[in-house]
């Protein structure tokens with residue numbers, strides 16, 4: 001296990017420090033996206049980082065990009081450290097900060113809609129359904145219980161909230177008004193294809209993809225690229241298939257130790273920053289969860305996948 005990185009400091013202009021990623025403008029219409037080991041829960045970043053988390057997020061995304069036909073075209077140019085340092089020699093003294101957790105990507109203008117796909121009803125969708133019988137504003141089949149499988153996956157978009165705010169669910173009609181019908185349909189259809197392809201692969205590894213979120217961006221040449229992270233434990237709800245049973249909440253394959261610990265604090269934390277500091281055993285259990293997810297899904301250890309001599313075979317249209 002490597003030391004956890006809470007923030008990076010690299011010799012390029014910082015475009016954004018998100019909840020998890022430090023994003024640098026490295027010129028030539030490219031970004032360097034570095035997944036740190038920061039972890040957020042209830043939209044608040046915890047004061048302690050989780051070793052190996054950034055590596056797992058980056059390598060899981062790279063792994064999916066090589067496997068999902070609907071991922072093309074996407075933003076990834078390179079994610080093995082040798083290729084990145086070859087493209088950006090300024091990073092040579094900073095290999096340790098960059099290795100295994102970074103992606104060199106094509107810079108886009110992100111489409112301001114979170115493309116959520118749900119195959120099962122959970123979280124905010126379950127709350128909406130319980131209250132109004134709808135999902136994303138549209139009426140759903142009756143009689144669903146918590147965590148039930150939907151008869152087909154549903155596109156349930158959300159606005160991209162400003163920092164500190166919660167994303168808000170919107171209807172497909174809202175997306176059509178905001179972005180136009182053609183782009184709205186392309187986002188929906190590609191997101192559902194990605195979900196179906198990913199869920200089938202995960203199913204073979206004993207993992208249920210309950211829901212997930214994709215982001216797309218428009219490249220300088222007008223191409224719509226799949227960007228950001230793809231089918232990671234941070235952007236998805238992954239459930240172990242062997243214990244899945246509708247009618248209750250399911251254990252999640254990633255942040256569950258952190259969530260359980262925070263929930264055990266009850267009213268001692270009001271879910272506003274600053275969050276409390278997770279104890280060692282919670283940090284250790286969370287690292288183990290992220291690693292286990294990677295290994296179950298891919299059949300390899302994240303270090304072994306990341307350090308393949310030529311890097312994962314990434315092909316991106318247009319690069």
Ligand SMILES: Nc1ncnc2c1ncn2[C@@H]1O[C@H](COP(=O)(O)OP(=O)(O)OP(=O)(O)O)[C@@H](O)[C@H]1O
Pocket residue numbers: 016017018019020021022023031033075105106107108109110160161215217227228229
């Ligand atoms: N190819 C790309 N071009 C432009 N922006 C991108 C690209 N890929 C990812 N991003 C952006 O980089 C950021 C990644 O940072 P991070 O995931 O930490 O953000 P976050 O905390 O999820 O917050 P938010 O996604 O709401 O900004 C996101 O804002 C994402 O939209």
Ligand SMILES: [Mg+2]
Pocket residue numbers: 018228
């Ligand atoms: Mg993000």
